[in-house]
Amino acid sequence: MNLKKPNPVIARRRSPAEAIPNTSREIASRRLAMTMLLFVLIGCTSSQRTPPPTNTPEPTTIPPTATQTPEPAIVINPLTGLQVENPSLLNLPALLVSISHFPVTARPQAGLSFSPLVFEIYITEGATRFLTTFYGEFPAPESPVTGGCDVRRSIFLQTDSILGNRIWLDANQNNTQDAWERGVGGVCVNLYDANQNLRQQTTTDSNGYYGFNVSAGTYFVAVAKPPQMEFSQKNAGDANQDSDVDSASGWSDAVTVVESRFDLDIGLIQSSDILPPATLPEPKVGPIRSGRLVYADIAAMFTDSCLIYAFASPEVLVELPQCFFVTHDIQGGGYMLEIEELKTLAQNSKQPKTKIDYASNLFSSEPPAGDVTANDLHVYIAYLNQSGWRFDALSQSYWRFVDDASEDTAGVLHPEVDRLTNRQLQFENVIVLFAKHDVVSPTNLDIHLEANLSGAAILFRDGMKYDIRWSTELSEEEIQTGFRKPIRFLYRDEDKLFPLKLGHTWVIVVTPETSVTEDSAGEWLLRFVQPEGAK
Numbered sequence: 001m002n003l004k005k006p007n008p009v010i011a012r013r014r015s016p017a018e019a020i021p022n023t024s025r026e027i028a029s030r031r032l033a034m035t036m037l038l039f040v041l042i043g044c045t046s047s048q049r050t051p052p053p054t055n056t057p058e059p060t061t062i063p064p065t066a067t068q069t070p071e072p073a074i075v076i077n078p079l080t081g082l083q084v085e086n087p088s089l090l091n092l093p094a095l096l097v098s099i100s101h102f103p104v105t106a107r108p109q110a111g112l113s114f115s116p117l118v119f120e121i122y123i124t125e126g127a128t129r130f131l132t133t134f135y136g137e138f139p140a141p142e143s144p145v146t147g148g149c150d151v152r153r154s155i156f157l158q159t160d161s162i163l164g165n166r167i168w169l170d171a172n173q174n175n176t177q178d179a180w181e182r183g184v185g186g187v188c189v190n191l192y193d194a195n196q197n198l199r200q201q202t203t204t205d206s207n208g209y210y211g212f213n214v215s216a217g218t219y220f221v222a223v224a225k226p227p228q229m230e231f232s233q234k235n236a237g238d239a240n241q242d243s244d245v246d247s248a249s250g251w252s253d254a255v256t257v258v259e260s261r262f263d264l265d266i267g268l269i270q271s272s273d274i275l276p277p278a279t280l281p282e283p284k285v286g287p288i289r290s291g292r293l294v295y296a297d298i299a300a301m302f303t304d305s306c307l308i309y310a311f312a313s314p315e316v317l318v319e320l321p322q323c324f325f326v327t328h329d330i331q332g333g334g335y336m337l338e339i340e341e342l343k344t345l346a347q348n349s350k351q352p353k354t355k356i357d358y359a360s361n362l363f364s365s366e367p368p369a370g371d372v373t374a375n376d377l378h379v380y381i382a383y384l385n386q387s388g389w390r391f392d393a394l395s396q397s398y399w400r401f402v403d404d405a406s407e408d409t410a411g412v413l414h415p416e417v418d419r420l421t422n423r424q425l426q427f428e429n430v431i432v433l434f435a436k437h438d439v440v441s442p443t444n445l446d447i448h449l450e451a452n453l454s455g456a457a458i459l460f461r462d463g464m465k466y467d468i469r470w471s472t473e474l475s476e477e478e479i480q481t482g483f484r485k486p487i488r489f490l491y492r493d494e495d496k497l498f499p500l501k502l503g504h505t506w507v508i509v510v511t512p513e514t515s516v517t518e519d520s521a522g523e524w525l526l527r528f529v530q531p532e533g534a535k
Contacts, residue, residue: 077136079116079486081363081502084136085180092346093304093356094135097337100289102127102385104405106333110419111285113504114139117486118427120508121294124443124534126382129289131298135358137180138346139285139339142421143277144206145169145270147187147226152205153415153424158393162260163191163219164211165394167204170267175236175243177265183208184268185423188224194254196220206423209394214257223250223266228274232267243267262396281420285342287334291320293440294447294509301472301486303356306349308342310335316444323349360485364499367462373522374465377430379508381528388413389430389506391463397503398460400425428503430460431489432526433470434512442535447509449487457489458516461501465524468498 075087084090100106101120112118115132123129147167167187168177184204191200191212199219204210212219223245225231231250232243244264245252252264291309299307299321306323324345326335350356377389377398388401401413416425434456438446454471471488478484491498513529 077116078357078359078361079133079135080504081500082179085178086137089136089138091350091356092135093306093349094133094302094358095342095346095349096295096299096302096305096307097132097134097285097342098289098291098295098307098309099130099132099285100287100334101129102405103330103333106287106289107402108417108419109287110281110336111139113418113421113423113425116504118504118506119294119298120506121292121447122381122437122445122509122511122528122530123292124445124530126385128381128385129292131292131295133302134285134342134346135302138343139420141281141283141339142182142423143280144182144185144421144423145226145229145268146185147204147224147229147268149186149188149203149224151185152203152210155390155392155399155415156205156209156211156394158213158260160213160215161257162211162262162393163214163221163255163257163264164189164209165262165265166208167210167223167266167268168208170232170243170269173232173269175233175267176238177241177243177267182421182423184226187226187266187268190222190224192220192222194218194220205394206417207395207426209392211394216258218254218256220254221245221252221264225250226268228271229268230271232269239263241265262394281422282336283339284336285339285420286336287329287332288326288337289334290328291316292447293319293444294449296320297447297449297472298487300451301484302358303483304349304351304354306345308337308345313444315440354483357483358486360488362497362499363502365502366499367464367501368466368499370464370466372465373463374460374524375463375522377432377460377516377524377526378519379526379528383410386411386413387416389427389460391460392426393463395426396462396501397426397428398430398506400427400506426504427506428461428501429505431468431470431505431507432458432460432514432516433507433509434514435470435509437511437531437534439531439533442533445531445534449509451484455512456492459489459498459500460524463522466498467492 074083077084099109114137115134117133119131120128167184168181169184171181185206187204189202189210190198193199200212202210231245231247234243234247236242240263243266245266289310291312293316295307296319299305307321308324310326310328329335375391379387384405386403389398392399400416402416403413417423418425436448440446452473454469457468457470459466459468469490469492471490489498511529511531516524516526519525
C-alpha cells in the first residue's frame with residue numbers, strides 16, 4: 001500500500017543559551033505570565049464598574065445686556081473743517097494737480113469744485129495757473145438733478161433781512177443734510193405772507209440755494225415738489241440740518257422773521273425708479289499743464305503727496321518731486337487725467353508707516369470781529385486775464401467769475417462752473433497771499449513759499465475783509481517728526497491761528513508790490529504788479 005510520506009521536520013538550531021537548560025529562568029517566566037494575567041483581570045473588572053451617580057449642575061442663563069449702537073464718529077477734513085463721507089480717504093495722501101487757465105480752451109476746468117485748497121500762481125506773460133489739492137474726496141462727474149424750473153444763475157443781492165437757505169438731495173435718505181450732499185438747482189419756491197397771500201417767487205441756484213429779501217413779519221415758504229421726488233421727513237433732528245417743510249404739501253410752518261434766517265432747508269429724495277442719466281461728463285480732471293518751481297514748496301507741505309504735472313523746463317524739473325507726469329498736450333488746454341488713475345496714484349503714494357496729518361489751520365462758522373465790508377474782489381492780473389469774486393449772501397460764499405481773454409470783451413466777467421458738474425464755483429475763503437517772486441528767466445519765476453517764511457495776506461470771508469499773515473515756520477512737532485504741514489494763516493500781529501470759514505479756500509499768490517484797494521464801498525480791486533525782468 002502506498003503510504004504518504006511524512007512532511008520533513010526541520011529542526012531549528014538553538015542558540016547556545018537556549019541549548020543549556022535553566023530551571024530558574026523558566027520559573028521566573030511563569031511568575032511573570034501569572035502577574036500579567038492578574039493585571040488584565042483587574043483591568044477588565046474595573047472597566048465594568050458603574051461610576052457613582054453625580055449631580056449635574058443646572059445650566060446658568062446670562063440675560064443679554066442691552067446695548068446701544070454708538071453714533072458714528074464725526075471725522076473732519078482738516079483742509080475744510082467739514083465732515084467727510086468716507087473717512088478712509090483721509091488716510092490717503094493729497095494729490096496736487098497743475099491745472100491750466102490758459103489758453104481759454106482750458107475753461108471751464110474739470111475738478112476745481114472738489115479741491116479744498118487751490119493755489120493760483122503767476123507764470124509770466126500775463127497768465128496764471130492753478131495748483132489744486134485733492135484730499136478727502138475724489139472728483140466725480142455728475143449730471144445734476146434739477147427741480148423742473150430754471151436754474152438761477154445770478155447772484156443773490158441782499159436788500160433786507162433774508163429768509164431761506166438750501167434745498168438738498170438727501171442721497172442717503174437719512175433726513176439730514178450731510179456736508180457732502182449736493183444741492184438741487186431749479187426748484188420753484190414761493191413766499192407767502194401771514195394771510196397766505198403770494199408775495200414773491202424764486203428758484204434755487206445750481207448749488208441749491210434760494211432766498212427772499214423780507215421785512216420783519218410772519219411768512220410761509222412753499223416748495224413745488226419736483227417730478228419723481230419726495231420731501232424728506234420734516235423736523236427729523238438738528239434744526240440746522242433737517243428738512244423744514246411738510247412732506248406731503250411742501251409748506252413750512254409760519255416763520256417769524258426779526259433778522260435774517262438761514263435755517264429753512266428742504267430735503268428731497270429721488271424716486272428709485274428714475275433712470276440714471278444717459279450721459280455724464282468725462283470722468284477726468286484737468287486740463288493739466290507743466291510744473292513750476294513753487295510747486296516744490298507746496299508739495300513739501302503735504303506729507304507723501306503726489307505732484308502731477310505735464311513735465312517742466314530742465315531747470316525746473318530738477319527741483320520738482322517726480323511722482324507722475326502726463327504728456328504736454330496743448331490741444332484743449334492740456335492733458336485730461338482719468339479720475340480712476342487719480343485714485344490709483346493716491347493709493348500708491350501712501351507709505352505704510354506714515355500718518356497723514358494735514359491739520360494746521362482753524363475753521364469756524366462764526367466770522368471774527370471786523371467792520372470792513374468786502375462784497376466784491378476784482379482781480380486784475382493783466383488786461384486779458386481778469387477774474388472776480390462776488391459774495392453771495394445766501395450761500396455765504398464767494399462766487400468765481402472769469403473773463404474770456406478777448407480784446408472785444410476785456411474785463412467783462414461771467415460766472416464760472418466746474419466742467420464735471422456744471423455747478424457754479426463757490427469758495428468760502430479767498431486769500432490774497434503776498435510772497436517774494438524771483439526771476440530765474442523771463443518765463444520762469446521762483447516764488448518763495450519754502451519752510452520758515454512768513455508774510456502778509458488778506459482774507460475775504462463772510463462778505464468781510466481781514467488783514468492776516470501766512471506762515472510756513474516749522475513747529476516743534478514738524479521739526480521732531482520731520483513731517484511738514486500745510487501753510488498756516490494767523491492774526492496779523494499775533495502768533496495765533498486766524499479762523500477760516502468752514503469750506504473751501506482759494507489762495508491768490510501775488511508779488512509784494514501788488515495793490516489791493518477799495519474802489520468803492522465794499523468793492524475791492526487787486527492790481528497785480530509783475531516782478532521786474534519777467535516776460
